[in-house]
Amino acid sequence: MENFGEKIRRLREDKGIYLRQVASFLEIDQALLSKIERGERKAKREQVIKLAKFYNSDKDEFLTSWLSDKIASDLNSEKNAIDILKVAEEKIQYKRST
Amino acid sequence: MENFGEKIRRLREDKGIYLRQVASFLEIDQALLSKIERGERKAKREQVIKLAKFYNSDKDEFLTSWLSDKIASDLNSEKNAIDILKVAEEKIQYKRST
DNA sequence: AATTAATTGACTAAATTTGGCAAGCCAAAA
């Protein structure tokens, strides 16, 4: 179960390039990118999109990975997490049906 | 599909009491409670718990309603919302299985 | 019309997030 940080670290290592190169493309400090790859910090939406470009990957797939991380981390300490997701899904379905 | 704000407004109206009475119990301005009931502002976790007490309701049910609102609003503008939820669920399941 | 409740908008305060910098760590090369 790969999270967003792991995904972009894997892609970077596959390419065999350094943090600093990607960081410069994103116009952020490499220390920050290091934190993002390790999941210590969350990327911003714009950065996710830029990363998808950088790695020639699908933007929506990146966004899905990133957003699902966010939700999972919101709910990780909730004992009823799965239940909450179900209710959220119903709410979204409902809203879309109107 | 009742959201958190609607739920606590309904409960208050059933009891036939005023915003100010509930607001005073929560130690916030009634204007803020009005906004929370109408979904213009989000309650804090502690307030949700206090509200469950106030209305003799189940705390977990209140938290589920409130958190699922939060998630639904995070995803409402995402075209892949349902997909994202699925992935988030897998991530949570996975984390729990470790 | 007078009271009282609820809403709204504008503004402030508090909290959270995002980011940079500098120092430190560690492995590999010299």
Place this chain on the structure above:
DNA sequence: TTTTGGCTTGCCAAATTTAGTCAATTAATT
């Protein structure tokens, strides 16, 4: 064993978001 280069860590500052109040307005109720 020293140096080099990449990555990580901790700490502080800036920026953004969110929670909150207050005062004015609107809507009901009597």
